[in-house]
Amino acid sequence: MKGQMSSFDVARIVAELRPYIGSHARKSYHPHWEQVVLRLNPKEEPQVDLVIVRGKRVYLSRRDRPMPPNPSAFSMLLRKHLLNGRFVDVRQHGFDRILTLDFDTRDGMRSLVIEMFRDGNVLLLDAEGVIIQPLTNVKYAKRILKRGEIYEFPPAQIDPRTLKIDELKPLLTESDADVVRTLASRANLAGAYAEAVCEIADISTERMAADLDDEEIAAIISGLHSLTEKLDRGTGGLVILAPAAKAPLREAGDNPLALDAVFEEHAREVLPFALPA
Known part of the structure; x- marks a missing residue:
């Protein structure tokens, strides 16, 4: 799979996530140090995983993936705050590689902020924007990302969509x-x-x-x-696969789980739309 998402990719994943507004959060997982998985339960559809690869990308998947038998402290905290919460909004911060998902929970609003630049981070915020827990504590020149701090977005970048x-x-x-x-x-x-x-x-x-x-x-x-x-x-996107994907793609047929596994292993590039040659 490709490396870091661009701001264009983040804008497109917002569009991909919007149809799932109204879903309820199920269990969260932390398969390994760089990946967090949040399971969503949409109405009248199979469950879908929001897969967060720290600092690189976010995508939706229905692939059956092995999960550790003992959840990490971070995944347990996400379960405590988000389990059965209703997914109510998703947005991109300006045209930056930052995604925010809002959940209406029994304890009030909670926000999951996903930063996809530098080493990346995943942060759980309360209704006042206070950090309940980051995946990683970080101190920048003008921002401190640790428990109890007010979450501050980094300085906004130019938004080419409105550039004059x-x-x-x-x-x-x-x-x-x-x-x-x-x-x-x-x-x-x-x-x-x-x-x-x-x-x-x-x-x-x-x-x-x-x-x-x-x-x-x-x-x-x-x-x-x-x-x-x-x-x-638009919605959706294009996946450019490596030549080695030809045989497994043929074997996958129309099986969405098998196709998902092929895309994840063999994707060289993922684009929200075709670019001029």
């Missing part, structure tokens, strides 16, 4: 890098999406950002918005 020409222009003209690296580092775009924007705008990926004229900058904005419109309109 007068906001993009100084990011480009003040850069000493090419247009792809500038869009990736300054406009909060993963490299593949920055290249796709250039393809749509008919601008060479090797062009220096500072050399672009107003017409080309407008074309970049147009290309950027065409991608974000696809993100807003």
Whole structure:
């Protein structure tokens, strides 16, 4: 499976999770140090697992996976607070790689915050935003993630979905890098999406950002918005599999659990939509 999710991927998983609003939380699991699993019970559907791979990705799965016989302290705490709670909302923080799920529980509102940058983290918050428990205690320059602290989001990144020409222009003209690296580092775009924007705008990926004229900058904005419109309109995604997946994919047939296992083992890339070649 691919490494870290992009902000585009996080936006798409929000859309994937919304149909499950109204589900009830079942048991939580902690199969190994980097993975947390929260089981959801939707109405009139089989149970589904929300799989959190710390610092990398979040996805839904119905694959039957072995769970440790003795739950960890963190999974027991999640069970204590979330078990039978109703899943009521999911959102992305701006266009960052941060996901928040809200649950209405017998003890009031609880939020599960999933950070998918650096080493990642999973934090349980109470109704006041106080950290009940993080998966990992962390101290940053301006944030402390430990029990009893008010949870603070990191400074918001640029949201390319709302970026305007007068906001993009100084990011480009003040850069000493090419247009792809500038869009990736300054406009909060993963490299593949920055290249796709250039393809749509008919601008060479090797062009220096500072050399672009107003017409080309407008074309970049147009290309950027065409991608974000696809993100807003669609659901699902595309999985690019390694060649070794051919035989197990054939054997899996239409079995969703078997297909899930093939995707998890052999996926090279997962995208919310097809990018221009």
